[in-house]
Amino acid sequence: MPQIDLDQLAAGVPDGAMLALPPDNSLSPAAFAHALVRRGVRGLRLLGVPVSGYVTDLLIGAGCVQSVHTSAVTLGEAGTAPRFVAALAAGRITVTDSTCPAIHTGLQAAEKGVPFMPLRGVIGSDLVAHRPDWKVMDNPFADHPDAILLIPALSPDIAAFHAVCADPHGNVYVGRRRELATLAHAAKRTLVTVERIVDFNLLEDERMAPGTINGLYVENVAVAARGAWPIGLLDEYPLDAAHFAEYAKLARTEDGFRTYLERHVLPPAAQAAA
Amino acid sequence: MPQIDLDQLAAGVPDGAMLALPPDNSLSPAAFAHALVRRGVRGLRLLGVPVSGYVTDLLIGAGCVQSVHTSAVTLGEAGTAPRFVAALAAGRITVTDSTCPAIHTGLQAAEKGVPFMPLRGVIGSDLVAHRPDWKVMDNPFADHPDAILLIPALSPDIAAFHAVCADPHGNVYVGRRRELATLAHAAKRTLVTVERIVDFNLLEDERMAPGTINGLYVENVAVAARGAWPIGLLDEYPLDAAHFAEYAKLARTEDGFRTYLERHVLPPAAQAAA
């Protein structure tokens, strides 16, 4: 696999793509999102797997997003996702609400190559009425009335996440964050940033292989040291709580958010120009 | 988790149980099966996950089995499973034929807590006509006729396998053999033999956790060093091809199979009496 740099990786995301992103506690690709903001991508249709956090709020604030399909958008202990809420109220984005296991189920259906998969629960929630793409049917295996929800397969155009390491074959180590394996299996393309490239084949190492995604699912890998920052990465480094608080505070206003972008996201030239 | 010995573990399998077993290339619990033969269990309903090998043939030959639900029974390079074929021809067992992904699908449905899951393919195979528990329906998400198979959830009474190691909390390391995680999730009870007990928490170790099954799914663990023998165990030890050839040859006849049991499975007392 040819290695490319972060900006080349971001250049591979076309305007309007359906881009799947993990939440803040699961290998979120923050440096990649910063590169997407710098590249000026537009019209992204974001999918939260299964919820959305800092990266989604940032991309919305920077005007890169047309819609969000997710089970929730939150900054965790730092509170509400302010740019999401503001953009939704202003009608600049639309939201398709889901519930966590429904997103997992849609990805599992795509992983398995089936057009739908059933899910218990959910019936009685107003979600169902607002999801014309979902269907409720009577369980054909029951001998009594038994309504059950069917979720259609969900195959994002692109999955992106930040992992600990990759090898020269494009195999990527995600450890116990196996929802990202399901995501890579379900997505049409998978773009990955990593802390580092290791010099052995992860799949030939019986201790590493169980936490590895086979490179056959991975289109490109770029190195981005501390590429989850300000989010934490497994046991490698913790979430930067002070930075998160700064973001949550600045992003309350449009002006504050611009200040944040200029301080932390936009290139030095733009910062100088600001 | 209190540790018990191999015979105590085998004593936990009641006559008539639906017992799920991995094939010869995936942590097959051979020492446990030998203990089941010594205990004299009867009427087992075996499930191959997704195919069956030496352990299934051995249990059938020893008269422990009433039925087999599987995608295939084979000794691999050593050829046909002779006791399976003989018992089926003699009407001593019944077989429910499946196909590998259908068994995975049934276990995934049980893992997910849904009553069924769809699967592509299979339609047109005579399997469908012989599986009244399967249903074919029209895909409700298609705008054209699109027949699809539905597989009911499959929840074995007991799953048994032989893993590399466990920790004092009952967490079990299976490495990349993750179909056993799905199996443990789907089964009502999971009994495991291991090469050794480690003295740290496998789930607290970020490198081991991805290949670990949480102890919450595991009822009991017993130590059985070289407990997969004559089958191999990952990179720990290889399959004993000479022993396999001996088994394949002896098991061609009822008398030869008795000789095999006396040589390798029954306790010294029974061997002395033989």
Add this chain to the structure above:
Amino acid sequence: MTPAGIAPAERLITAIARLILDPAAPPARHIAVGAASAIPAAASWLVKKLGHDVRLSLLHRPTGNPFTEGTRELFDLAGQGRIDLFFLGGGQIDGQANLNLIGTGNWPGTGARFPGSFGSAFMYLMTPRTILFREEHTKRVLVPRVDNISAPGISAPGVFRRGTAQALVTGKCVFTFDGAAFTLASLHPGETEASIRAATGFDYATSAQTPETADPTEAELALLRGPVCDEMHATYPEFCRRVWGRETTDRNAA
């Protein structure tokens, strides 16, 4: 009324722990705790540190997370019936124990937008017991009828459901839920039946004499301030600082 030194959060934690241990409820052998749930997490730890045989699965520990199938495993576990008790909250909660995590006004929250439903629409139906927790007790939160139902408290016949709310704990009181309606079960110090009625938008039953929510015992307080805080502070550093004055000294534990 309030014994010196008992923090309101400590009382809420203890009240929830007692609900977990309610012998009349289905057994809680395995408790899962979701995101941003410091008080329910502390209550679950308290039950465990009191010596009860309970398994805790805490979703948002940054390391040592119990799951190895990723975030899907919590929902699979609940689907399998292997989670006995879960906690939920809501931006709005009504008298039928319906939860609204979507927002006020029309869909999808044309008034105030909340974060979204998370897993509530699934977990609430799949779990034998749910303890609802919402610290804010106002008519804004506790409404006659939620504007949007993220997760229903009551299901129609023919809808598979293992259980519903056991109780609702707020900053003012504890309500129990009988599958159809709430009953005021205990008042936190300083509250009266009248103050609860005035702050609650939905109707509920009362008994002849509503007791006060019991104080944490000395033993419970010692556990909370020591071993429970020890377990919590990697996941909830801000909460531990605020309630127990525990400063984070280890950068890696933040």
Add this chain to the structure above:
Amino acid sequence: MTPAGIAPAERLITAIARLILDPAAPPARHIAVGAASAIPAAASWLVKKLGHDVRLSLLHRPTGNPFTEGTRELFDLAGQGRIDLFFLGGGQIDGQANLNLIGTGNWPGTGARFPGSFGSAFMYLMTPRTILFREEHTKRVLVPRVDNISAPGISAPGVFRRGTAQALVTGKCVFTFDGAAFTLASLHPGETEASIRAATGFDYATSAQTPETADPTEAELALLRGPVCDEMHATYPEFCRRVWGRETTDRNAA
């Protein structure tokens, strides 16, 4: 007829490799090889060692197996459309490319019982190309109509299917399959159109002049006996010993 020193297995391997490389067939970027398939595995390795850009997923390597979702991953990959070519065989194969891995006589094999269907009922429909391989070429194996269909060669309209058999390679010849029937494509040394007709239970088409199955080239033989055998011997020690005289010296490689 047979050049000195070319083993029959080597000719079969080369014949399969050429089918894999057939430019008229859909691209084979990712080939998966199932259990007990030494000759197809060797053919796939030969294609790779010839320098073609192809990914091989070999299911039964005792270590270094490419899958990390367990044995399910092969089927998921095929479901996703990420496997371009797979190999299947059968206890019986008929002229419509139906495969019987169940047994002869009535269900479930009241005559001779075969091992079972493995994943054939799924893989045959999900894979754009399947190369059928069965060394035994007799009327016992190649029958007018299989007694039981493990996997159908042809599907009814409205059944999702990505492809079917590309060809059938036996110990005597190569047949190609056009989606409806077989055509005799080449004869192994020593065989004639008449000898094939006499040994084949199903009907098939012939062309004006059926060529001989080409010999392996010197370069192909060198690759087979060196690097291909190196890759194979951990999984297929007995095959490597028999065909290439490679003794297993490393106990751990057995």
